[in-house]
Amino acid sequence: MPPPHDEADLLRATKHAIRERVWALLDVPGVGRFPGAHGRIPNFVGAERAADRLAEIDAWRRARTIKANPDSPQRSVRLRALREGKTVVMAVPRLREEKCFLLLDPRKMNAPEAASIRGASKHGRPIRPDEVPPIDLVVAGSVAVQRTGARLGKGGGYSDLEFALGREFGFLRADTPVVTTIHPLQIVEEEIPMFPHDLPVDWIVTPQEAFATRTPLPKPAGILEDRLDPEKRAAIPVLARRR
Numbered sequence: 001m002p003p004p005h006d007e008a009d010l011l012r013a014t015k016h017a018i019r020e021r022v023w024a025l026l027d028v029p030g031v032g033r034f035p036g037a038h039g040r041i042p043n044f045v046g047a048e049r050a051a052d053r054l055a056e057i058d059a060w061r062r063a064r065t066i067k068a069n070p071d072s073p074q075r076s077v078r079l080r081a082l083r084e085g086k087t088v089v090m091a092v093p094r095l096r097e098e099k100c101f102l103l104l105d106p107r108k109m110n111a112p113e114a115a116s117i118r119g120a121s122k123h124g125r126p127i128r129p130d131e132v133p134p135i136d137l138v139v140a141g142s143v144a145v146q147r148t149g150a151r152l153g154k155g156g157g158y159s160d161l162e163f164a165l166g167r168e169f170g171f172l173r174a175d176t177p178v179v180t181t182i183h184p185l186q187i188v189e190e191e192i193p194m195f196p197h198d199l200p201v202d203w204i205v206t207p208q209e210a211f212a213t214r215t216p217l218p219k220p221a222g223i224l225e226d227r228l229d230p231e232k233r234a235a236i237p238v239l240a241r242r243r
Contacts, residue, residue, distance in 0.1 A: 011193035015152055018188060022144045025185045033072070041071035041141035041154055044183035046207030051076035051181060053210045054139075055084075057203060059177045063136035065089065067166070069159060070117050071141040077181060078139075079115035082106040089132055090120050091162050098237045099126035103133075129238055132171040138163065140199060142180040149200040149215025150192035151180065157232075160199045164220040165238065174219055179203040196220070197227045 026037035026044060033043040054060050054077060065087040068078050081088050088104040102124030104114050113119035140159045144152040153159050166172030180201045187204065194200065200217035203210060223239070233239045 008195075011195070014193055015155070018152055018190065018192060019143050019155065022186055022188065026183060031183065031185065035072070039154065041069065041073060041143060042183070042186070043072040044186075046183065047073045047181065048076045049207035050205050051080050053207065054179060054181055054203075054205045055080055057179075057205075057210050059137055059179065059203065065133050065135055066137045066139060067091075067132075067135045067162070067172075068139040069141040070120065072117075074139055074141055074181060075115050075117075078104075078120075079111055082109075082111035082115055087133065088114075088120075089135065090124065091158065092126070094156075094158065095161065095165075095236045095238065097126065099128050099131075100236070100238055101127050101129065101132050103127050103131075129165050129169040129171070132166070132169065135166065135171050135176055138172070138176055138178040140178055140180050140201060142182055142186060142201070144186050144188045144192060145180060145182060145201060145204055146188060146192050147204065147211075147213060149202065149204075149213035149217050150194050151199060151201045152192050153199075157197070160197050160220055161223075161236075163199050164197065164223045167220060168222045174221065176219075177202045178219070179205060181205045184208065195227070197224050 023038040026032040026042040066081050067089045068074055070090050078088055085106050090102045092100045102120055104124045109123045114123045142151050143154055178201045184206045194217055197220050200215045203212055
């Protein structure tokens, strides 16, 4: 059951306050990078080293197909994946197309170009959710995380929704590992409120370290209809068709 209206509003306000504080920490020279942190998954100095750290963990080494977010700080992750011969799946922005995922085949494209947001849109093959191959590892962008695995995105809810779609269509499992690459300033001590539809992380990777959260938090098991905004449902073809 969702929390009472007043409690839910308070939890959302808490999330917003954490985002604003972290964006302010990252939006300074020497920490953040273009295009700026506020309102985004913040790009950060050291993103390339974080990608190197990620490549050291077994979950990455075993993965043949990864699902990656399209944001700037994870470009190095996508580039490394393609250069290592991994297939990369990315969501179309806001899931606004019937074929709402892009398949990047490392054998058929130039990795540096395809790893960029524009290049992925140009060279990736659009596919429907029922065409997505089984995913071995999910790379999620974050604004803030706790060492417990609680995660906070930029507020759109699309990473959570994409994972829920993956569960419903069978290309993701409950135990599919989820990792995030971040700046150390994005690790917060205060509790991040987590709703049933929110996606936690199993690994947190910074330029300095990679560690398992061993999170007790469950991942989304599927689409929660009572959590869907009617406008979002109408705007996303795969959800509109469900109705």
